[in-house]
Amino acid sequence: MSETSKFTEDILTVAKEKGQTIVAEAENETQKALQEAKTRLSREAEEIILNAKAEAEGIRRRQMSEVRHKVKLQEQLEKDQILTDVLEQTKKRIADISDDESKYFPYLVSSIANAIRELGLEEVLVQLNAKDLKRVDKTKLEREVGKKLDKRVKVEWSKNPLEASGGAIVSSTDGKTRIVSTLDQKFEALESKLLIEAGRTLFGNNA
Amino acid sequence: MSGIETVKIIVEAEKGAAKILEDAQTKASEIRKWLDSKIEAERESLLRSAKNEASTILEQAESEAKVEAQEFEKNSQSAKRQVITRASTQKGAAVEKLVTIIMRSEQ
Numbered sequence: 001m002s003e004t005s006k007f008t009e010d011i012l013t014v015a016k017e018k019g020q021t022i023v024a025e026a027e028n029e030t031q032k033a034l035q036e037a038k039t040r041l042s043r044e045a046e047e048i049i050l051n052a053k054a055e056a057e058g059i060r061r062r063q064m065s066e067v068r069h070k071v072k073l074q075e076q077l078e079k080d081q082i083l084t085d086v087l088e089q090t091k092k093r094i095a096d097i098s099d100d101e102s103k104y105f106p107y108l109v110s111s112i113a114n115a116i117r118e119l120g121l122e123e124v125l126v127q128l129n130a131k132d133l134k135r136v137d138k139t140k141l142e143r144e145v146g147k148k149l150d151k152r153v154k155v156e157w158s159k160n161p162l163e164a165s166g167g168a169i170v171s172s173t174d175g176k177t178r179i180v181s182t183l184d185q186k187f188e189a190l191e192s193k194l195l196i197e198a199g200r201t202l203f204g205n206n207a
Numbered sequence: 208m209s210g211i212e213t214v215k216i217i218v219e220a221e222k223g224a225a226k227i228l229e230d231a232q233t234k235a236s237e238i239r240k241w242l243d244s245k246i247e248a249e250r251e252s253l254l255r256s257a258k259n260e261a262s263t264i265l266e267q268a269e270s271e272a273k274v275e276a277q278e279f280e281k282n283s284q285s286a287k288r289q290v291i292t293r294a295s296t297q298k299g300a301a302v303e304k305l306v307t308i309i310m311r312s313e314q
Contacts, residue, residue, distance in 0.1 A: 034249075110313035
């Protein structure tokens, strides 16, 4: 082989080697970049799925929370209706009792006596509703109140009838201090206690 | 071989070498271009697949949650009915208790 041929062959061999290196480097870079891209994309994909799973959990929780709230609300409405019925029926029963003198008279005596005790007076003005003013034996009532208080009390009966289903308003004769002891007021004052007791009886631990 | 002929041969060899290198650069450039499109294709495929899976997960969750909620509502309604039925039977007793509380409040 001539010197020239060898020289040209060397030039081409070097070029081929360099060309192979260029291509090999490009291939290596590509493989590496592809691998990195796959890893990155897998993470992105994983994140999409994880987000979907979290959202799915949120959907479940939201659905359950909505239905729980709906059921609770319905139950509460029905319970409230029953409680309202019981309070209404209690009012009617109290009204019935106020018609039954044997049960109502002792209540009225105690009611007036307690009010007088609270006022601490010996002379009072008592106001009854129109029905009681007509039917109640006021002399007997005054006597029974006295017995209950274990002292003589002078009772003046107001001619002005009380707008109430029963009970009385007891006041000082000058009208400056008074105790409202009507059945309606009693019901109102006891309402929260009545609701608690009714709830216990009706619903027990499910109140 | 004359000197001119020798130079010509060497010049030709250099041209050949330059062509080899140019071809290699072209091939490397094609490989890189292929990479871009390959990554884009991988991206589309992986993300499409992930989005489809996510969509299935959500649809399934909606459907399961609906069933679960209906089941819960059914059971709760049944439990509620029991409580309300029991309470309804206790109304009379509750009224009596309240009447007693009111009447005894003045004793």
